[in-house]
Amino acid sequence: MNYVAIFVQYVSQYIKTRLTYRVDMVIEMMSDLLFQAVNLVFILVVFGHTDFLSGWSREEIIFIYGFFLVPYAIFGAFFNIWDFNERYIVKGEMDRILTRPVHSLFQIILERMELESLFGTFTGIGVMVYAGYQLGLDISWFDPILFILFVVGGVLVYGGIFVLLACISFWSDSRTSIMPMMYNIGNYGRYPVDIYNQVIRFILTWILPFAFVGVYPSAYFLGKEEWYSYAFMTPVIGIVFFTISVFVWNIGVTKYRGAGN
């Protein structure tokens, strides 16, 4: 398929450029790693005071965090659209995108990729393996398949939400601080939802389904049977949200007003 060929071309181009800026790449990876370490320390500090959080042990929470890192890293690598409004709408770069024969969202994803972010998947898997070992979890043959399915679902949930947010720019090009806020809310998904009250739990499940990026799929691997139905819904929610977001995007493109010149 042509889109695959274009994707490969962009990736190889990206790597070529990045290799010319080696220092940048190392710094970016280091800062990613540092950021993840800080989050881990936070979890450890919380559990310095208590052994259980609403029935979840420290290792379990660490496991959720590890799982969360994987879809989050992939999302970070491909959905760098937090500055979509400024870069593409206000500066009018969208004009250029729209004169090329490839779907506009796909082009933006390709242009804004940051593949360094993918190293986060290794950290995530590392954290999961450590926590899983501490908990003595068993791995069956289909677990890796489910893991991939859940990760893809999580990426699509994250991507869908952020694409929807980017779509706001098609209707109103005023600046909003909604994107950074959403990054914060996204972090709530990596803690067990039963520590929150009903309203927040509902929001994190159905409105901004960040819980599907962390806690629900992890619950499956941790053997928490009461959450199994949610866990298996992860890919469905991902596909639904992402489909909606692409749909809204396509409508948004027809509302694009262009920058003056």
Place this chain on the structure above:
Amino acid sequence: MENIIQVDTLRKEFKSYSSRSGLKGAFRDLFTRNYKVIPAVKDISFTIKKGEMVGYIGENGAGKSTSIKMLTGILTPTSGSVVVNGMNPHKEREKFVRSIGVVFGQRSQLWWDIAVQESFRLLKKVYHVPDHVYESHMNHVIESLDIGPLLDKPVRKLSLGQRMRCELAAALLHNPSLLFLDEPTIGLDVLVKLKIRNFLKEINQKYQTTVLLTTHDLTDIEALCERVIMLDEGQIIYDGRLSKLKSSWGEGKQIEFQFADPKIEKLNLAVLTNDLQTEWTSGNKKNVWVANVVNDEELISEVIARVVAAHKITDIKIHEITTEEIIRNIYEEGVIQ
């Protein structure tokens, strides 16, 4: 010949709100806004045939960019229809843009950080151009635009003129049958301008490429286009041959006299030529008077003869009205015919 572009009562309106003044006004704006519908393009219609090179001119804000963006599928029209290359640009955007090339002078199509040839390679994949087509076509383009030595340099290291030539090559990579050029020569020196013009002429002859050119530089249009479409306040005020525009608006000549005697007045001169069709205006220097006459050899000679016989002059010049002046006149008077 077939129509490449067919535009029928095309209209684009923008909704914008006017903000009230002061802090109090800003608070009121939070709750109720005064929306205003501003038409940028008002029901324009025209057709362009295959192989034509058309100049699209107008002042800033006349609706040029907006209409070009509708023709290229970037903006959705409010009403009216556009058919370009047999397609609706907005509805079938991805298929449609394969058949056109676009150069926006103020916006780069190339990737800033990577070498020009890498940009070309990406675009080649994006447009799905087969190798053998690319080779034969692009080698020619690269040669005639003289960008061979620039190919391995990153775009950010190129000068404006170099970059512009690369932009043009990038827009032609898939050999489109229709080329939109928005201010392609803005800020370029004369030599690069000439090179670009010659190249466009060549492409037009070789491939019958249709070209729609917007520019503020009328010499570009004079060099390339036989036909012009002129826009003012979102409407077409002239659509026809450039030569006709010149002949019906630039018929007259101006004879500029500089007199030795500083006391010459308009009356002295008007008396001299009162039986000839002449209008005197004061020139932009002291003692300079200009006779505006129709382009007729006998009349011109007669005016000069009478003036020179009656007064001492230090200088004399005959001007033809330039396209730029014609267009300025048209905009000042608003309508044509």
